[in-house]
Amino acid sequence: MADIVLKVVAEAFIKGRDIMDTGVAMVGLEGDNAFCGDCGREMMHQVPIRTMLVNMLYRCSCGALNEVPKDS
Incomplete structure (x- = not known):
């Protein structure tokens, strides 16, 4: 298994x-x-997280929205 740093997504790109x-x-x-x-x-x-078939965003307690990077 791996350590993955998620990618921050701006609110404008929630879509x-x-x-x-x-x-x-x-x-x-x-x-x-x-x-x-x-x-x-x-x-x-x-x-x-890498095998989940959903295109979900994850909210951290700091407020940042994150997604799994495409190259992970």
Whole structure:
């Protein structure tokens, strides 16, 4: 599994996508560790974010909207 720094997305580019607030942190059973592209906080731990088939945005507690980079 990998550590992934998510890409910050400006509010103007939401384009109707769903936004998930990760709260303090999301914890899964097996997968990647995802970090906010703005503040660097670990937003998700052991979550299979690269294999999810949704084009979702993830809101960090700092307020930044993040997406999985296309090259991850």
